[in-house]
């Protein structure tokens with residue numbers, strides 16, 4: 323089937339070529355990182371994780387959000403989603419792939435990555451994360467591909483495919499819960515040490531991931547002449563708005579607990595992120611931009627007349643994705659390290675090499691997504 | 706030789722079984738040191754010994770860096786000259802940085818200005834070993850939290866998990882940055898984590914840690930916390946002492962007299 327991804331017009335190949343150039347840049351930057359070491363990044367002894375882990379965290383959420391299509395379609399028989407379930411599954415595949423590449427890029431000794439499997443350590447959350455992420459990628463790839471294959475032949479998918487799909491539903495929740503547990507179980511990192519982290523991760527994931535799905539349907543309509551229809555888009559917009567609302571609510575509870583209890587360690591990271599702390603305020607404008615954009619976008623998505631207008635819907639989806647990307651893909655990870663265990667305030671600034679590697683991995687993910695969706699649409703439109 | 710010293714040597718020597726001694730027995734050609742196996746009657750029992758350290762901050766004053774220099778030299782700790790990629794095993798921190806949750810209001814200003822030695826606490830309940838996905842960092846039978854530099858994948862979860870900032874990562878190749886090569890301990894490679902090892906390489910030889918012997922003020926006491934009549938236990942019983950962030954339940958094995 324994949325050969326269908328090799329047939330395309332001028333626009334398609336220009337896009338692929340563009341992605342290949344970005345991937346090339348990323349690979350060059352990664353080669354530099356491999357020769358010199360992670361010292362080429364902005365990370366250091368105090369801020370020991372940076373954009374890589376932050377992108378990983380954000381993308382696990384995107385991967386998990388496929389469940390927002392799979393669950394209503396397969397469990398509640400929402401026929402409106404029949405055309406785009408596959409989009410969600412393939413988005414999950416490419417996001418999970420990017421997650422793994424980001425973990426690999428972040429490793430000091432990627433040559434030893436198999437040690438995670440050779441010395442399985444169930445007490446470590448990383449071990450579980452590697453298990454569930456790989457499992458999730460396979461589940462979505464296999465079930466998505468099998469359903470598509472059956473559709474091409476005009477037959478019903480084999481019964482085992484259904485079983486895999488049902489399994490993928492709780493699995494989606496597990497990947498983001500375990501990812502939250504990577505952070506939430508560490509003593510002494512107060513921004514992360516909160517029971518609401520896992521629910522908040524799920525809420526922000528379902529908000530941003532669903533918004534990305536809506537945007538993808540517009541992209542497919544415009545560039546692939548594949549229209550999923552207005553109905554599923556509006557249904558997704560409702561889901562996204564409720565998830566976004568839950569996310570804002572959880573953020574509010576974080577603020578309440580930290581500032582009402584008035585415990586310094588609980589306040590410090592939030593102060594650093596939103597108000598500046600001891601004269602350091604590099605992320606303050608980003609965090610406020612994220613908060614305000616998030617509130618506006620969720621309001622637009624909540625309002626039925628507004629979300630019916632395509633322009634407003636697209637703007638709100640972009641706003642929500644950007645807002646959550648800043649919150650999760652920057653603030654959460656960098657802010658968690660400030661102040662350091664020895665009460666120092668250290669700022670983090672990613673380097674050009676680090677950003678190139680990051681863009682390269684995004685481009686790999688987009689390329690995989692492009693090819694998978696191209697195949698899916700070719701099958702669906704009987705090209 | 707005092708009873709204490711003999712006890713110390715015997716227990717320390719047990720480490721040889723697990724460590725260099727075994728290698729020496731298996732590969733005589735590479736033996737770093739001959740170990741007289743006949744002196745070991747017991748097998749190491751996990752948890753029987755718990756090495757610990759007591760730092761008397763009243764004696765460790767001023768800008769003295771004797772122990773730091775000695776440790777960093779002996780263990781080939783690289784000097785990158787910038788705080789971002791810094792590697793350190795033992796260093797001095799301000800009182801409020803070392804004990805951020807200790808009471809500081811109206812505290813004696815002399816105490817607040819003290820520079821306190823900070824190092825890995827060899828926690829009895831270490832969050833770092835729990836976070837490690839490869840068992841590259843692990844708690845030994847004698848309570849020392851150790852790192853296998855050949856297994857570490859450089860994921861830095863242990864660094865995020867350590868609430869004391871005790872761990873350093875080799876952001877670049879450390880070897881060219883070692884000022885004066887020491888043969889006491891191997892160098893490390895790029896991309897792995899390292900930290901204080903309580904001088905396990907000296908303990909197997911029955912020697913006290915390098916920092917302890919290098920201190921002219923006798924500010925550091927090292928010994929078995931599980932042995933009620935050890936010197937460290939006597940000092941702990943006789944003095945008011947503190948651990949860093951005891952509220953986290955990590956049970957540090959490094960104690961401080963303020």
Ligand code: SF4
Pocket residue numbers: 824825826827828831832833834850866867868869870871872900955
């Ligand atoms: S001080 Fe940090 S590195 Fe040392 S044992 Fe405790 S948690 Fe681990």
Ligand code: SF4
Pocket residue numbers: 836837838839840841842852856857858859860861862863864897898
């Ligand atoms: S950096 Fe090395 S020692 Fe630390 S958690 Fe990862 S594998 Fe374990």
